Amino acid sequence: MNGKLKIQQIADHTGLSISTVSRVLAGKSNTSPRVRQQVLAYAESQGILSGLSTGRLMLNNLMVFAPARAFDVRSDIFYYKVIQGVLATTANHEVRVRYCAMEEEIADAALFIAKMSDPLTEAALLVGIDDPHIHQLAAEMGKPCVLVNCCDRHMRLDSVSPDHQSMGDFACDYLFTQGHTRIVTLQCLRRHTMELRLSGIKQAFSRHHQTFSDQHHLLHTSGFGAQESEQALLAFLNNLPDGQPLPTAILAGGDFMASGIVSALGQRGFSVPGDISVISTDGFNLAEIHDVPLTAVHVPRDELGAEAIALLQRRMLRPDAPYTTQLLQGKLVVRNSVRKASGRTGSPHPHHLYDPQPDR
Numbered sequence: 001m002n003g004k005l006k007i008q009q010i011a012d013h014t015g016l017s018i019s020t021v022s023r024v025l026a027g028k029s030n031t032s033p034r035v036r037q038q039v040l041a042y043a044e045s046q047g048i049l050s051g052l053s054t055g056r057l058m059l060n061n062l063m064v065f066a067p068a069r070a071f072d073v074r075s076d077i078f079y080y081k082v083i084q085g086v087l088a089t090t091a092n093h094e095v096r097v098r099y100c101a102m103e104e105e106i107a108d109a110a111l112f113i114a115k116m117s118d119p120l121t122e123a124a125l126l127v128g129i130d131d132p133h134i135h136q137l138a139a140e141m142g143k144p145c146v147l148v149n150c151c152d153r154h155m156r157l158d159s160v161s162p163d164h165q166s167m168g169d170f171a172c173d174y175l176f177t178q179g180h181t182r183i184v185t186l187q188c189l190r191r192h193t194m195e196l197r198l199s200g201i202k203q204a205f206s207r208h209h210q211t212f213s214d215q216h217h218l219l220h221t222s223g224f225g226a227q228e229s230e231q232a233l234l235a236f237l238n239n240l241p242d243g244q245p246l247p248t249a250i251l252a253g254g255d256f257m258a259s260g261i262v263s264a265l266g267q268r269g270f271s272v273p274g275d276i277s278v279i280s281t282d283g284f285n286l287a288e289i290h291d292v293p294l295t296a297v298h299v300p301r302d303e304l305g306a307e308a309i310a311l312l313q314r315r316m317l318r319p320d321a322p323y324t325t326q327l328l329q330g331k332l333v334v335r336n337s338v339r340k341a342s343g344r345t346g347s348p349h350p351h352h353l354y355d356p357q358p359d360r
Contacts, residue, residue, distance in 0.1 A: 014039060016039065021039055040058070057093040058313060059123050059313075059316060060094055060095055061121060062090065062312075063098050063100060064124070065100050066100075067101065068101035071099060081302055082301060083305065086306075086309060090309060098121075100112075104130050104191075109137060113137060113141075123146075123315075124144070124145045125145070126146070129150060130150050135156070139152070139156035145157055146158045146160065147160075148305075148308050149162070156323060157323060159311075160307045163327035164196040164197040165196040167197060167200065167281055168199065168200025170297055171281050171297045172251055176204060180249040182248045183247060183250070184250050185250070186233065186250060186253060187220050188222065188253050219236055220232075234264045237268055246275075250278050251280075252281070253282075255289075258278055258279075258282075258286070279337065280295070281299060282299055284299075284301060287335070292337050293336040294335055295333065295336070295337045295338040297332050300328040311324070
């Protein structure tokens with residue numbers, strides 16, 4: 001059955017005009033909620049929606065819940081870019097995107113219920129919200145909802161995230177293949193997603209028959225900024241026991257962290273990569289650090305928004321489909337901050353997630 005016959009079939013059954021049915025199926029906003037529901041309900045019952053192009057967004061109003069810092073590029077560039085990916089994906093469709101700032105772990109449940117109960121909210125994205133109570137409410141409210149860079153442990157919601165564990169493994173494995181065995185990783189472990197990345201790093205150690213020790217191989221910070229990372233590495237170097245060889249490579253949890261690492265090494269008279277190699281798991285924000293092109297595993301970021309919208313579309317077209325967790329792979333970009341190993345030896349506090357920035 002071709003598209004024109006499908007529209008005619010729906011119009012005949014619902015008593016609506018062909019133009020009205022066409023507007024609904026094209027995702028246009030100039031139809032009432034009652035008419036829209038009438039068209040979609042019949043189309044779904046006849047299996048018509050499963051054959052429609054996924055290029056047509058079947059929603060007009062989307063609510064994005066995220067930590068407040070996600071809406072300011074100077075506060076959290078990662079989540080800010082995720083949201084920009086959402087906007088880019090919906091730009092060519094009649095979709096109104098609204099926002100609501102929420103805490104990551106202890107969110108305002110009453111505010112969430114109020115926003116989700118609003119008739120204008122047809123679907124929602126939860127970006128970086130880890131509160132399991134909010135996940136439960138989202139699953140119970142009956143509106144399509146997708147988690148971005150977080151997971152519902154009770155498997156009641158669709159989610160999309162970078163494959164943090166595989167990317168940690170991949171980045172560390174690359175260092176091993178370049179001959180490095182004395183590897184230190186500097187990570188911010190403030191969320192479960194970063195714990196997954198550390199788990200991948202430990203997997204790479206195990207696969208290469210190396211024993212990972214938190215004392216010797218792990219430095220962790222409270223945020224992703226260069227200043228805190230610089231101080232963490234300086235403290236590590238200052239406290240290195242006599243006779244313990246220097247690491248030959250450092251794996252950073254992000255580009256700004258890598259910048260702090262390179263700065264700390266420079267203060268101690270070490271060159272990158274001449275004395276110590278540096279690799280980042282980010283790769284978007286700083287392609288070059290102190291004139292050193294940065295080798296990095298690119299973490300998918302802008303793509304998260306597009307894939308989240310695709311999952312929403314799938315849920316709207318197939319409300320009874322199994323829930324899914326989609327993991328996006330990273331990509332290694334080799335530049336000049338890592339070289340083959342030459343055989344030479346070598347407490348929580350108030351913080352900003354990134355370096356404080358002056359008002360523009």
